[in-house]
Amino acid sequence: METAVTKTGTEGKTWGGGNQPLKASYGKMMMWFFILSDALTFSGFLAAYGFSRFKFIDSWPIADEVFNHFPFLHGVDAPMYYVALMTFILIFSSVTMVLAVDAGHHLKKNKVILYMFLTIVGGLIFVGSQAWEWKNFIKGEFGAVETRGGNILQFVDADGHRVALKDIAIFDHHNDRAQHERKNGLWFVKESPLPTYTVEEIKKGFAAKPNLLIRTQKLDEKGHKTILSREESLAKLNKEVVGVVEGANLHHNEYGSPLFADFFFFITGFHGFHVFSGVVINIIIFFNVLLGTYERRKSYEMVEKVGLYWHFVDLVWVFVFTFFYLV
Amino acid sequence: MGHDTAHESNTKRIWNVFYILSIVTIVEVILGIIKPEFMMTTYIVSMKLLNWIFIILTIYKAYLITWAFMHMEGETKGLRRSVVWTAIFLICYLVFILLTEGDYVYEVFKGGYKSWDF
Structure with missing residues (x-):
C-alpha cells in the first residue's frame, strides 16, 4: 500500500520513512490498538465488578441459581x-470467521461468502440468546422481600427448596391500592410500579404456613445460603422487611445484591452492544464480498480486520462467562 | 501481514483449536455444575482451587483465541509485545488494586464499623 506515499529518496535507510517495522498495514495495526484500548475498557468494568464482589464476598448471589433456565424446559433447573x-x-x-479469513487469503470468494454468512447467523443467535437471558433475569422467578437495610430475604420450605411469593401471599382484596400515576394526585409525581403482593399479604401468608423459612444472603463456609430457624424467620420478617421484590432491575434484585444486577446489565449489555455492532460491520463487509469489491482489490484484508474485531468479542465473552457464571 | 509470504491453508489448525476450546469450555461447565468438594474447600492464596482452575483455563482460552484465531503468532515481535504486554501489565495492576481495596471494604463491613443488616 504505497499509493499516496511521496518518495523522499531516502528509502531503504532505517529512518528514511516508508518503513513498516511492524510489518502490518495501517488499518490492521490500528485495529489491534483499538482492540487493546477496548480490552482495557472491559477490564475496567470487570475489575470494578471484582471490587464489588470482594466487598460482598460472603453474600454474593450464586450464579447457578440465577441463570438456570433453558428454552422449552420450563421449571426445570438447568444451571448454566x-x-x-x-x-x-x-x-x-x-471459527467460521477465521475460516472466512483463511478462504480470503486464497481469494476463494464463494467460501468467504458462506463462512461470513454463518458468522453473522451465529452472532444473531447469540444476541437473541442474550436478550432471552435478560428477560428471564428481569422477570425473576420466585420473588423475595427486602429489608430496611437493603438485604434480600428469600423463602424456602423445610427441605430448603425455594418457594415463590405467589404460593405464600394471602390476597386481601379490600386492601388493593390503585397505582398512583402522574395524571392524578400531585402533579407530575408518580410512584414506581406496585408489586403484585404487599408486604402485609406476604407476612400473613408466611405466618399461616408453619413449614416456611427465610433464607438470607449470607453464605456459609460451604458456599450455601444461610437458612434461619422458624422463630428467627418470623422475627426478621416482622421487624425488618419493608418491600417486595420481583425480578431484577438497577435498584432491586430478588437474587441478592443489586450490584450483581447492575454489573450484569452493564457488562453483558456492553458486550451485547459489541456483538451487535460486530454483526452490523460483518453484514457490511459481507455485502462488499458479495459485490466483489475485495475480489477486484485482490485482497481480502478487510475481512481479516473485521475478523479481528469479531474474535475480540469472543475473547471478551470468555472472560465474562468465567466471572459471571463460573467463579 | 507477517504471514503473507506463504498462504498455506490453516484449516486443520483452526479446527484443532476449535476442538480444544470446546473441550475446555465443556470441562469448565462440568466443574461448575458438580463443584467437586475438595476444590471448593482447598484455598490457594485466599481463593478456592476451583476458581483458580476456572481462571487459568480462561486465560488459556484467551491465549488460543488471540494466538490462533487473531493470528497474533504471525505478527512481528514488536506488534505482539506492544499489544499483549501493555494489556497484561495494566490489567494486572488494576485488578490488584481494586481487589485489595474491595477486600479492605469487606473487612470494614465485617468489623461492624458500619451497620448493614437491619
Whole structure:
C-alpha cells in the first residue's frame, strides 16, 4: 500500500520513512490498538465488578441459581446449560470467521461468502440468546422481600427448596391500592410500579404456613445460603422487611445484591452492544464480498480486520462467562 | 501481514483449536455444575482451587483465541509485545488494586464499623 506515499529518496535507510517495522498495514495495526484500548475498557468494568464482589464476598448471589433456565424446559433447573450453549455458539462463529479469513487469503470468494454468512447467523443467535437471558433475569422467578437495610430475604420450605411469593401471599382484596400515576394526585409525581403482593399479604401468608423459612444472603463456609430457624424467620420478617421484590432491575434484585444486577446489565449489555455492532460491520463487509469489491482489490484484508474485531468479542465473552457464571 | 509470504491453508489448525476450546469450555461447565468438594474447600492464596482452575483455563482460552484465531503468532515481535504486554501489565495492576481495596471494604463491613443488616 504505497499509493499516496511521496518518495523522499531516502528509502531503504532505517529512518528514511516508508518503513513498516511492524510489518502490518495501517488499518490492521490500528485495529489491534483499538482492540487493546477496548480490552482495557472491559477490564475496567470487570475489575470494578471484582471490587464489588470482594466487598460482598460472603453474600454474593450464586450464579447457578440465577441463570438456570433453558428454552422449552420450563421449571426445570438447568444451571448454566444455556450459557454454555451460547458460549459454544460464539466460539463456533469465531471459527467460521477465521475460516472466512483463511478462504480470503486464497481469494476463494464463494467460501468467504458462506463462512461470513454463518458468522453473522451465529452472532444473531447469540444476541437473541442474550436478550432471552435478560428477560428471564428481569422477570425473576420466585420473588423475595427486602429489608430496611437493603438485604434480600428469600423463602424456602423445610427441605430448603425455594418457594415463590405467589404460593405464600394471602390476597386481601379490600386492601388493593390503585397505582398512583402522574395524571392524578400531585402533579407530575408518580410512584414506581406496585408489586403484585404487599408486604402485609406476604407476612400473613408466611405466618399461616408453619413449614416456611427465610433464607438470607449470607453464605456459609460451604458456599450455601444461610437458612434461619422458624422463630428467627418470623422475627426478621416482622421487624425488618419493608418491600417486595420481583425480578431484577438497577435498584432491586430478588437474587441478592443489586450490584450483581447492575454489573450484569452493564457488562453483558456492553458486550451485547459489541456483538451487535460486530454483526452490523460483518453484514457490511459481507455485502462488499458479495459485490466483489475485495475480489477486484485482490485482497481480502478487510475481512481479516473485521475478523479481528469479531474474535475480540469472543475473547471478551470468555472472560465474562468465567466471572459471571463460573467463579 | 507477517504471514503473507506463504498462504498455506490453516484449516486443520483452526479446527484443532476449535476442538480444544470446546473441550475446555465443556470441562469448565462440568466443574461448575458438580463443584467437586475438595476444590471448593482447598484455598490457594485466599481463593478456592476451583476458581483458580476456572481462571487459568480462561486465560488459556484467551491465549488460543488471540494466538490462533487473531493470528497474533504471525505478527512481528514488536506488534505482539506492544499489544499483549501493555494489556497484561495494566490489567494486572488494576485488578490488584481494586481487589485489595474491595477486600479492605469487606473487612470494614465485617468489623461492624458500619451497620448493614437491619
